[in-house]
Amino acid sequence: MVDYQKVNVRGENMRPTYEHGDTAWFSMGADSENFEVSRGDVVLVSVPEWVPDELVLLRVVAFGGDRIEYRRGESTLRLNGEPLDEPYILDRSVPSPITFDVTVPEHRIFLLGDNRNNSADSSMHLLGQDQGTVHISAVRGEGVRRPTDYIVVGGAAVSGAVMCVVGGGLGVWALMLRRRRPDPVLPAWPAA
Template sequence: MNQTERRSRKLGWRFVVLAVVLVIAGSAVIRSCWLDVYYIPSESMEPYLVTGDRVLVSRTDYNSTTIVRGDVVVFDGRGSFAPLNSGQGPVADAVHTIGVWLGVAGSDTVYVKRVIGVGGDHVKCCAVDGRLEVNGVPRDEPYLYPGDAASTSAFDVVVPEGKLWLMGDHRSVSADSRSLLGAPGGGMVSVDKVIGRPLRILWPFERFGPLARPTASAILPVPPAIQKDAQ
C-alpha cells in the first residue's frame, strides 16, 4: 500500500468517526428537547402499555396543551416516586444509563402513569359501587386492566394546585400515588416534573401504532384542567 492510499484510508476513517459523532450529538439534542424514547419495564400500565414496549414521547406537547384527567404522562419521579439519591456505583450506573438511552432498559427515576386528579380535585376511593370519585362524581375508567378494582386501598385526598394524583391502569400491581400517602408530598407529583406525553409505540413491531389521548367523555368537566408552564 503506497502513501497516498494510506492517507486516503485514514481520511475515510476520520469522516466515518466524525459522521458517527454528529449523529449521536444530533440525536442527543433531539431527545433532550423534542422527542425521546422510553422502555416500559413493568406491568403497571397494562393493557395500555405492556412490559417491553418502546414508546416515543413528546417533550413539548404540554408546553402548548393542557394536562387533563385521563392523560398518560411520563414524569421524573425523583423527590416523589423515587429517592433523590439512588445508584449502584459509577460503573453500574453508567451501563444502566446507556441501556436507558438505547431504549433497552427502564429508568429508575422516570415513570409513566395516568392522571386521575389535577389541582383542586377531590379524589376518593371508593364510591358505593366501587368506582373512584372525583369531585363527588363516580368515574368510569374504561382503561382499567380487566378484572381489576378501581383500588383495594381506601384514600381521600385533595390535590394541591400545581400537583397531580397519578395511578397505573393495572391497579393491582401498580405502585403509584396511593403507595406514597404517608410519605412527604403525600403521593402528589409536581406538574413541573412531567417530561412529556407518550405518542406512539415503536416496538415491538406488532404493537406499532399511535397512542390516543382520552376522549372528552372520559374526562369529568370540573374543575378545569391545568396547564404545564413552558420550560
C-alpha cells in the same frame, strides 16, 4: 419543533395499555416545561422519592383542586363526587387496592397506573403533606400516538403537492405539444 422519544416499557404497572417490553412514544420537554396534560393522559414523570434515577410511566387522574377518592367495595373511583369512567384499567371491578380520599393541592397531580394492583403510584404514597401528589413540573413527557402517524400524514401531504406539480407540468407540456402540430389541411372543394 416537537421532540419525540420512544421509551421501552418496563414493568407491569400500565397493563393493559402498555405491556412489559412495549414501545411508548412521548413528546418531550425541558425539565421545567409545563405540559398541557389532561385527565386520562399517560405521562412520564420524574419522582426521585418513588423511583430514583428513572422516569415513571403513569396516568393523570386528578389535578389541583380535584377531590379523588375510593371507598372499598365501590366499582369506580370518584372524581369531585362523580364516578370516574376508566375503561383503560386492567381490573375494572377493583379500581384501587386501598381506600383514599385526597384533595389535590394546586399545581399538583394525582397519578395512577392502569394495573392498580401492581403500581407504585400516588395511592401508594398517601402519607405526608402532599398525599401522594406530584408537582406538575415533574412531568417530562406526554404520551402520544406513534410519531409515524404524523410522518405518514406529512408524507401524504408532500406526495400530494409533488403530484400537483408533476400533473401541472405534464398538462403544460401536453398543451405545448398540441400547439406544435399543424392544423389539418382541408380540401379546397366542398365535400359531397
